[in-house]
Amino acid sequence: MKLLAKFNLVLFILFALGTAATALVSRDLLQRNAREEIRENAKLLIESALAVRTYTSRNIAPLLETQIKYEFRPEMVSAYSAIEMLKHLREANPDYKNFQYREATLNPTNPVNRAVDWESDIVNAFRNGVAEAPLFGERDTPNGRMLYVAKPLRAGGACLRCHDTAEVAPATMIAKYGSANGFGWKVNEIIGAQIVQIPETFVLQRAETTFRVFMGSLLAVLVAIALTMNGVLWWMFIRPITRISALADRISLGEVDAPDFAARGRDEIGMLASALSRMRRSLVQAMHMLES
Ligand code: HEC
Structure with a gap:
């Protein structure tokens, strides 16, 4: 399974559990409040x-x-x-x-x-x-x-x-x-x-409407969070890692002069990219030594 699919599966399970728990608690609370209001x-x-x-x-x-x-x-x-x-x-x-x-x-x-x-x-x-x-x-x-x-x-x-x-x-x-x-x-x-x-009907219906609006906005927020996280994951990890692995692939097939991966920043991905180019340089040197 691809990384993005795995990540989305975990995210979906988390969000589904969270939404269900929130729905259960908030509905009960709203109905109880409505009944309390009628009593008052x-x-x-x-x-x-x-x-x-x-x-x-x-x-x-x-x-x-x-x-x-x-x-x-x-x-x-x-x-x-x-x-x-x-x-x-x-x-x-x-x-x-x-x-x-x-x-x-x-x-x-x-x-x-x-x-x-x-x-x-x-x-x-x-x-x-x-x-x-x-x-x-x-x-x-x-x-x-x-x-x-x-x-x-x-x-x-x-x-x-x-x-x-x-x-x-x-x-x-x-x-x-x-x-x-x-x-x-x-x-x-x-x-x-x-x-x-x-x-009771009128007040309970009002509680039900409040519940729907609340759950609707919660779902909208969760969808926005999921989309943003997918974008971030793709931009920060999936895209550079795919490029680095394609480069490593080419080098492993003997294409030692393949253009370097221009890593921006000093984060873990950048470190991986510079490790790869260092490895490629060592590989080229080792091959030169073998040839001479
Ligand atoms: C001046 C006479 C009078 C007094 C004093 C009075 N009542 Fe009544 N009561 C009536 C009448 C006449 C009715 C019927 C009214 C109607 O619905 O047309 C009635 C109705 C009621 C009713 C509604 C049930 C029914 O009998 O139709 C209750 C309950 C009641 N009275 C309680 C009381 C209480 C408690 C008191 C004392 C705090 C009291 N009443 C004092 C004349 C009186």
């Missing part, structure tokens, strides 16, 4: 919903105290505000249209908030103390794979004004929601869970 977004969203809840019960509900005697306005309910806030967020930006926020409750006032099977599992896991908040998970949905984060919702003393029994709840609220559901909650009982769901 989900956490921020759930905390914002909690903040809206607090704002509603502290700032808005007192303003509607008189109103409650005549008509019950859901705007004073913190659960309602938090769910509405996320609804507006979804509508305002197409990027967020598949974001979901639920206050999944085992015994809800509004039936749309009833926990479905997988949500009930989460609420029950919180109730039984087997899950810790915030609870992260992933699930497949018709809208693609979703990451969810869940936090338990606890009933406080103030909540029992509307969620204890239908008798003590405001009459206007009963008129609106009926007396069948959303009652019998206990103080400190975990009655449901806030659950935020964020689609």
Whole structure:
């Protein structure tokens, strides 16, 4: 095998191993970062919903105290505000249209908030103390794979004004929601869970694009390095050595007056060339001595 072919084989194996290792590590890192980013977004969203809840019960509900005697306005309910806030967020930006926020409750006032099977599992896991908040998970949905984060919702003393029994709840609220559901909650009982769901597809696709661009530029750099090294190898070693060996060939066949190889520089190749011309001179002298 020629020197250049051997060199390129070694270079190829090295580059292939290096590229594979880099691909493996960088892809894993990018995907992990993407998941971390989704988690952070989900956490921020759930905390914002909690903040809206607090704002509603502290700032808005007192303003509607008189109103409650005549008509019950859901705007004073913190659960309602938090769910509405996320609804507006979804509508305002197409990027967020598949974001979901639920206050999944085992015994809800509004039936749309009833926990479905997988949500009930989460609420029950919180109730039984087997899950810790915030609870992260992933699930497949018709809208693609979703990451969810869940936090338990606890009933406080103030909540029992509307969620204890239908008798003590405001009459206007009963008129609106009926007396069948959303009652019998206990103080400190975990009655449901806030659950935020964020689609993974978009962020993971972005990570995949970053990965492709990164690997593409890495390959371009490696190809440029390989081409340069081939050029250098040819120019500095292969070309002079081929010439020197052709000259040595001619001398060995008795062509002692073949033109010298003009070696530039004092490197190893130059030394080889001058050794060869010295050898040729010695050879000529030896032949003269033999002739005389
Ligand atoms: C003024 C009455 C009132 C008070 C006080 C109140 N809620 Fe509610 N709550 C409601 C009503 C009415 C709904 C249904 C709102 C809707 O979706 O239309 C509701 C809904 C909810 C929901 C969503 C599930 C469901 O039942 O539909 C949760 C969770 C909830 N409340 C928790 C609480 C907690 C926790 C507190 C105390 C911090 C509290 N509520 C205080 C009236 C009240």
